[in-house]
Amino acid sequence: MQEIMNVIKERRSIRNYEDRDVPDDKLQTVLEAVQWAPSWANTQCCEVIVVRDKDVKEKLKEAMPGSNPATKSVGKAPVVLALCAKLGTSGYYKEKVTTKFGDWFMFDLGLAAQNICLAAQAMGLGTVIMGLFDHDKIKSILNVPEGYELVSLIPMGYPAKIPSAPKRKAVEEFTHKDSF
Numbered sequence: 001m002q003e004i005m006n007v008i009k010e011r012r013s014i015r016n017y018e019d020r021d022v023p024d025d026k027l028q029t030v031l032e033a034v035q036w037a038p039s040w041a042n043t044q045c046c047e048v049i050v051v052r053d054k055d056v057k058e059k060l061k062e063a064m065p066g067s068n069p070a071t072k073s074v075g076k077a078p079v080v081l082a083l084c085a086k087l088g089t090s091g092y093y094k095e096k097v098t099t100k101f102g103d104w105f106m107f108d109l110g111l112a113a114q115n116i117c118l119a120a121q122a123m124g125l126g127t128v129i130m131g132l133f134d135h136d137k138i139k140s141i142l143n144v145p146e147g148y149e150l151v152s153l154i155p156m157g158y159p160a161k162i163p164s165a166p167k168r169k170a171v172e173e174f175t176h177k178d179s180f
Contacts (some may be wrong), residue, residue, distance in 0.1 A: 007122045012165070014074045014126025017157035020067040022079045026123050030081075030156070033119035036069030037112040040090040040104040046112045049142050056141065060153065063137040070128045070155065081116060082138070083109050084148045109151045116154055126159035 027050065034048055051057055057075050064071040074080055091097055091104030101107075117127045130153040139150045 004118075006107065007118055009165070011117055011121040012126065012159075012163050013070075013128040014157075014159045014162070015070050015128055015155075016160040017073070017076045017078065017155070019076075019124065020078070020158055022044055022125060022157055024038060026120075026125065027079060029123065030119045031119075033115040034112045039108040039111065041093075043089045043092075044092040045086045045105050045108050047084040047086060048112075049084065049144075050084060051142070052078065056105070059141045060133075060138055063068045063134040065132060065134075068130065068132045069134075070130050073128055073130075073155040074153065077157040079156045081154040081156060082142055082144075082150060083113060083146055083152045083154065084150050085109050087147055087149055099105070103147065106151065113154060115151055116156075120156055124158065125156055125164040126162070127154050127156045129154055133173050 031048060031050075034046055037046065039045060051060070054075075057077075057080055061071055061074045061079065064074065085105035085108065087103060087105065088095070089105075090108045091099045091102065097103060113129050117129065120127045131151070133153065135150050138153070142150065144150050
């Protein structure tokens, strides 16, 4: 148990990467972590585009606002994972949405993203989850088809620098017993 807690506690948002490639076996392990992520009624709505091509990564960077501190990560990371969701599956039963919150794909992709980050961390790789960019432009660059939504980009590689842990709330600050 302590091993998984160490991976969780040591995981950081990495924005600077060494200039070395991610081996295929490590990438495959990260993709298997997505395969085993929980999803609504096992709908497995997550689709992953693996981007290694430098020209494609440069086009992705152009769709980032200057205010996103992870923009340079897209160009520097040897791999960028684009997380997409098949719409109308997660949270649906007989083609009707069944949850108060509608399509459940954001929750499912959050679980997949966490699995990516923890698997990467366990293998000495760093990641940062990005959501601030021109989604429609990147969907076009990556040829994401109709019926799917691009949700997040996750640059991944060997960390050039590991930041210190951010301050966290104490467990007692967010835990409620028997009612809010």
